[in-house]
Amino acid sequence: MNCIKIFIFVCCFNFLANTGYSQETKKKVYFLVDTINISKNNRIAEIKDGYYEIMYIFYCRCLPPTYKDLIFSFIVSKEKRVVVDKTPPFNYMSWKELLEITSNPYLFKKNYELYITEVLPKNKYRTNKVDLGGYSITQ
DSSP, rough: OHHHHHHHHHHHHHHHHHSOOOOOOOEEEEEOOOOOOGGGOOEEEEEEEOOOOEEHHHHOOOOOOOOTTEEEEEEESOOOOOEEESSOOOBOOHHHHHHTTSSHHHHHHHHHHHHHHHHEEETTEEEEEEEEEEEOOOO
């Protein structure tokens, strides 16, 4: 009888340790998008600036399982978005690295927080935390 109680206690403890109490922190990753200094013919990305959301669309047909364009977006809040004069000192990932971590959308959403720094006119920069997939408010 005691063995059954101990077994049930161990199972419950193991379940709680693996679900309810695990504190996973997502890895912050950064990517630089420049549509100002790259000619229109050579761009792989477009920034759609809507009233409610901003979308970063990468024309690659690379997002499984349907192989649609890679889209990141964020909802525009009432807070003033910070614009800086210098390139923020983040460790930016390459296009290849971005494609690798987004190859499994579920694992990407579970393990990473992506921040996109966009180049603005007059050598200004703005960094935004984005989500994988569009909200489709503006499309």
